[in-house]
Amino acid sequence: MSAGALRTAGRVHARSGGAVLRLSEAESLTAAPSAPERMIINMGPQHPSTHGVLRLLLELDGETVTRCKPIIGYLHTGMEKTGETLTYLQGPTNVTRMDYSSPLFCELAFSMATETLLGLELPPRATWIRMLMCELNRISSHLLFQATNGMDLGAVSMMLYGWREREEVLRLLEKITGLRMNHNYIRPGGVAADLPDGWRDDTLRLLEGVGDRLDEYDALLTGQPIWRERLQGVGVVSAAECLALGVTGPILRSTGYSWDLRRHMPYLAYDRLDFDVVCGSYGDCFDRYAIRLNEIRESIRLVRQILDQMPAGDYRVGDRKVTPPPRGRIDESMEALIHHFKIFTEGFKVPAGEVYAAVESPRGELGCYMVSDGGPKPFRMHIRAPSFVNLQALPYMLEGRMVADAVAIISSVDPIMGEVDR
Amino acid sequence: MTAVDAPAPQGLSRLGVAVSEDPGGGTVLHPERERLPEVVEALREAGYTQCIDLCGVDYLGADDRGRLPDAVAPQRFEVAVTLISHSGRERVRLRVQVPAADPSVPTLFDTFPGTENLEREVFDMFGIRFDGHPDMTRILMPEDWEGHPLRKDYAVGVVPVRFKAAGDQR
Incomplete structure (x- = not known):
């Protein structure tokens, strides 16, 4: 596949295939799907098969998925x-x-x-x-x-x-x-x-x-x-x-x-x-x-x-700079104790x-x-x-x-x- | 299609971009932000087939910026893009300087659609906009969140912890 074709395919596919299917919860209740027989359903974030807290917005035509948008961030802890x-x-x-x-x-x-x-x-x-x-x-x-x-x-x-x-x-x-x-x-x-x-x-x-x-x-x-x-x-x-x-x-x-x-x-x-x-x-x-x-x-x-x-x-x-002294040395050497303390407090x-x-x-x-x-x-x-x-x-x-x-x-x-x- | 079919990367000097080396011996390019999509596109044609990583850095208050070529004026923000060449078995990193006054970068979505999530994360965490991105919204933080947590002036602990059950003695 040529570079241009791949790029266009990526853009077109992502545009039509799901990248922009993103609605807030309020919007998703009132939004009209792109065709009258289509509906948007929410899967997760607590579905037992979504491997944790993955949420998917699925646009369905009957039983067929037409678009999908994963929504993440529920486990974000910085x-x-x-x-x-x-x-x-x-x-x-x-x-x-x-x-x-x-x-x-x-x-x-x-x-x-x-x-x-x-x-x-x-x-x-x-x-x-x-x-x-x-x-x-x-x-x-x-x-x-x-x-x-x-x-x-x-x-x-x-x-x-x-x-x-x-x-x-x-x-x-x-x-x-x-x-x-x-x-x-x-x-x-x-x-x-x-x-x-x-x-x-x-x-x-x-x-x-x-x-x-x-x-x-x-x-x-x-x-x-x-x-x-x-x-x-x-x-x-x-x-x-x-x-x-x-x-x-x-x-x-x-x-x-x-x-x-x-x-x-x-x-x-x-x-x-x-x-x-x-x-x-x-x-x-x-x-x-x-x-x-x-x-x-x-x-x-x-x-x-x-x-x-x-x-x-x-x-x-x-390397003494990154490695703490062996445990045995700490009991017998004041310097080793200080060294150990410095590495674990200051890094x-x-x-x-x-x-x-x-x-x-x-x-x-x-x-x-x-x-x-x-x-x-x-x-x-x-x-x-x-x-x-x-x-x-x-x-x-x-x-x-x-x-x-x-x-x-x-x-x-x-x-x-x-x-x-x- | 296998890894060896793709063309091998050509010399990076032709791109007309400042080049430096990182402590691990990797190649680092420093394009101006307007030229980023063009340079990435050229690199892709040269055999860098995947965009592996894209992340932001906020250098506010850094003691030492590391090695920057003389031609590059340091700015507060930086976007680091890592591309990989499967045939050449090597990675290249692009460090783009982004001024705090206008934190925006052209999107790489046209070349690599896989940067969609990564760019949204940088937007969420640093407030750097990616012009032309199809869905420039928060990805990890709640939609109504204020501020950009990975900025250096966003301190740890500024948001008080809320215990939902407190006061509710059911």
Whole structure:
């Protein structure tokens, strides 16, 4: 498609396909729809299948959706503003609450941006622990998707299975980080603590369990005619539309467009691991379901390789400027105590400048734009949330589909509203 | 359509825009705001296929603005646009200076419809208008909200917390 055609298509489509369908609550009661037989209905923000507090205005022609407008902001708590009042060491506690189903990725993007400004070089073990944790987190996040996607489509047993496996992953994450969610584990300069005793055996046991269960999901859902009927050909989006809309992650890959930051712009040490980028071909809900299922398998592959190659050494940088002294030193050294106190009360200063660091979260490119003016707190901290951008594809996917498909389509976008609204 | 089919990015110097480098080694362009859509369009033709991010920054009271080329006059607001080239495996950032007296920027919606939400967020949080945007309304804050929360002169805690249940002893 030529550049001009794409642009015009984008403008025309967005104009007619939903961008301006926005009415206040008072207006929507009195407004006349664009054709007499059309009506505007409100879906959410408390519908159980809108994945939290997503509200959709749908214009319907009978049972067919003609236009759609997502309305967001119900979970907005000003986390970017809060981020300006916290030091760099406190920052991960804040950003980890954005995408609550894959919190480690937000911490990672935040830490990577800070480290770039500081010019820090991480010890290898810190890098590999980060990869291990992120891949485990990707597994739990995609399991959550499998659970909610099943629930949305009426496969309620899938919800229980997905939740059960996710809980096992969370138990391991809890053992390593101390918390099931909102870990605050990845911090500027490394990770919060070394891996605990027995982490290798626990991880291996987990991978075996989850790996076997994935085959059960296949038997339960993938080949099942009702499941296929509900998903195949539903919510189709094209690669050109995804590129124009800034959509990334499994939605972009479902169109057959191979783009994964881990492979194509490697960060951490992903260039030393062997894995496949899972792509679809039709860009429909079924492809997005299958991609996420198979990405769990790829993550299991990755974790096994990380287990084999985990280097020994320190889990955080030795730079005294950003790393608090070891706990044992505090009891015997006054200087260490003062140093510890200074780091946790004043924080450390970061050279002025601005950077953008991005990672491949389970939902797409998660970026952190960080501006420092040389002080101990970020001058501006912006998170490029993949769900926030991906939601713009909803009007395209929904146009011309039945209302009953809306739930399947919302589910296949896998939005996390905490991250959308921040 | 795959990532490798798209044309590789050409030299950025042809655009006639001030160029600098960020601490991470990334390329930063500093176009004048009137030229922003034209430069973004040229970059898209040159292989920057996606607009990944667009955000605002309020530099009011910043101790240090970081590196700005001599040709660029600093203003209070800035809009930072990040484009990505899939074939070139690189990102480029455009930093546009926006004066406080007239906080407006031409929209990028015509080139990348995906900036719709991002521009609305910048409008909501900073009060920077995007001329030509199809729906320049608040996106995260309530529609009747006053002020723009991410501006530096909008202090944390200026809005008193309301406890809805207070006084209602049901």
